[in-house]
Amino acid sequence: MAVETGVVTRPYPFVAPEVPPGFRGRPKIDFNLCIGCGACASVCPPNAITVEEKDGFRRISLFTGRCIFCARCGEVCPEKAIKITEDFELSSDEKIDLYQILELKMVRCEICGRFFATERELKKVKEEIEKKGMEVEKLNLCPECREKVSAGLESLARR
Incomplete structure (x- = not known):
């Protein structure tokens, strides 16, 4: 019976997997568009996005290791600075690779x-x-x- 079916597996990771339309993967922040409003952090259920203010800078940090790929951050961003990609592979040798960090100067x-x-x-x-x-x-x-x-x-x- 297996001979009739043929090959049903792909030689991953050498051939990229097909993802269905509407698949929600890793969010990506466009650092040129982000204004640092923090709307994304306020709706992030697992707190993968945090906002810290220190020494005149606002730091927006996205840790994809905590992300549940719900896409709420991309939905609420007023500047459309967060895009939801189809990338779902989070493997890395370094934990820092799972972070996207943006620091914006603040006004007094x-x-x-x-x-x-x-x-x-x-x-x-x-x-x-x-x-x-x-x-x-x-x-x-x-x-x-x-x-x-x-x-x-x-x-x-x-x-």
Whole structure:
């Protein structure tokens, strides 16, 4: 009976396996598109994507060793910076090969001096505001100081 069926296995890894349409594999971050908003990390069920802020930089880290290939990160990314590939092979000699890490420079609030957003985030917001023909005001203020200034409590914001 086996003679009639023929060869049913492929010489893997020499011949790439066929994946079905819609297959969800390893997510890949396009570092040129990511603005560092962290939306991907907020929806990642296994916490494969983390966001850390330190020394004026926001660090987005994707550890594919924890990834369950749910594709939620790609769905919520406002910049479409995360693409879901068909790659499912995670084998590596080094654990560091399973990480994708992006560090983005952050902006300080002009009043209180705290870091509050990445430069790319503010640039994107400014472009969207200008696209609508509106004036860009108070963009370099953190949300807390912006709220105080808008309420006329600027003296409290400067403390």
